[in-house]
Amino acid sequence: MSGADAPGDSDSGPSERASEAPESATGALADAARESDLGLVVGTLLAIYAVATLLTFTDGLNSVVGLLETLTFLGLVYALTALALNLQWGYTGLFNIGVAGFMAVGVYTMGMAVRPPDPAFGPPGLGLPLPVGILAGMGMAALLGAIAALPALRLKADYLAIVTLGLSEIVRLSLQSSAFDNFLRETIGAGTGGGRGMGMPDNPVRGLFLVDGQAGNPTPLGELVFGVFGNDGLGISHSILVGWGYIAVLAAFLVGFYLILERLGRSPFGRTMKAIREDELVADSLGKDVNLVKIKVFVIGCALMGLAGILWFGSQGNVSPTPQFRPLLTFYVFIAVIIGGSGSNTGSVLGGIVFAAVLFEGPRRVGATVRGLIDAETPSSFADALVSLDPVAFLAYATDNVAPLQFVFLGLVLVFIIHRRPDGILGDRIETAAAVDLSERPAGGESDE
């Protein structure tokens, strides 16, 4: 039984395996990665980096670093959101398919709170400090989660799914409505911007590098970094370097999310969550207040989704309801959790990174590179490409139309994963729900097995 092998403990470093005379260097690396969660995540990232570098190295260092920045950013934000969803769905079995809505509420609340009351363009805001705005965004997402959960948790699981999906669409359409925008402007003095969306407050990370937050003069730190890596050094564009600075912030948040959720999972609270997922009636019959725990989980998860929304879309300059907060976003986050292995926090991080880099960005990047290598004219239609019976022309057509094919690819990968590893990459690792190590009985009783 695979569950019997020691669940990867982040404490056990790769050093433990080093003594065991590995057969090859790659074998040793793979072993070490399996031993340590951090190693596994970093190893996966490095593998993705290696492939991405191979795809773009002909375009120069700036393109390589830029692509790595995009992939890492997407990987981290998907990982953050997947962790929040894993708490609700993976641990507790609460089927929340309104992730996009909670993220939208988080980022919009933050924007409305922080934007200046009299901006040059776009809707007015309340002019509050950024930390207050972030807390308000999390609070509002949590509040909406509680409102959704209270009636829905009394019903069966499927109804929660319908309620959350409906709610996320209501959120999106409300944010898009100019009537709602005007209403908010008149009542609280901050608007949503309707269909045109709103500009996000300046990212404080930019302020670390640039004096006025825009294309202005660098700060001392900026000068140092730009001097080494930028135009005067390795020639990497400044916006990419600032992007890497923000990635460091995201990574810190990811570690924070992970630690909080691991502690929550490895506790009596975590046991109750798992018991609710497995069999609500049993948890209830053993004296656990099932509804209260569900509401708590929902509120915590939605607050984290709100924060993930802020960290993700709040850093993108402008948010608007419709392309960004469609239910498709929720669907993507679910795929990340599924391929990582629901119920495992490390799996969610890994799933987020793999989904974003390999499934989401991968096909387009690979397609573009392949297209660059093909010296052929693109057939005008699929029929033409097929009838030509020329594999090169067909490939040219396929790589030029990679966006729709991406979904085919996504579907194939999902089918493959569900067939080969129905529980996801790390789904066989069922994480212990206790604050102490259960694998061995401490001194006092006879040892087991």
Add this chain to the structure above:
Amino acid sequence: MSSDAPDAVDSADVAAAADAPEDEPEANDSAVEEAAKHVPSGGPPLRVEGLVKRFGGVTAVDDASFEVESGSLTGLIGPNGAGKSTTFNCITGVHEPTAGTVYFEGEDITGLKPHQIARKGLVRTFQIARELSEMTVLENLMLAPQGQLGESAIRAVTPGLRGAVVEEETALRERAWETLEFFEIDHLAHEHAGNLSGGQRKLLEMARALMTDPEMVLLDEPLAGVNPTLEEKLLDRIHDLRADGYTFLLVEHDMDVIMNNCERVIVMHQGSVLAEGTGDEIRNDERVIEAYLGEDL
């Protein structure tokens, strides 16, 4: 938990409580409740009065009334469809009774939620074992204890407060191991509960119920689908626990098991209580023989 409550303040109440459960509950409800809460034994812990449960047009339980004595092993029998399981579900809050009252230790628990009833010390097992299959046996057991510090999300996460949680978990882990040894399933501690055999699941269910530190356990057919050797073991455990002061109400189909093990037997038929008495009394009761027509008593 009421078991660790008795202290000097309550000693006056204890005397009053000795005859209190015989009174009309409406007479001085709160006083009875208060007194009975702190009496671990004496008076019937479980009393069911005029219980009715209808599902649409079907009356599953029709005016059933009975008592279970403290520290006893009471059997509840009846042919299929007699309303035994529905009675169980009404007592434990899974169903809300259409009419009637359930008293536990003198307190009206009718209509409370299952978790509220479990917290009062009345815990059940299920007819078809409901193990938490993706949790290990040890996790299953450690889930059960009431009022764990780490059930608070804040305590579980906050660095300064987690120390107490870890300490409590260490003690719980040891208690879980001891309980597993008592039921002789300690070799399965790390197995996922879903991998256990039917009989082992029944043992796990009972072990888990005991981990809640109950006053009384309702066992819904704990021996169904259990092989004779394991059946013996389970019954031994029940007798051991009864000697320790636990009260049991046992629903069972197997007449021999009930007759040989229970000092009191309640017979249900068509939703109401047909007869109540010792095994011998029941064996010779004409109505019971009629209800079980053709069965060898």
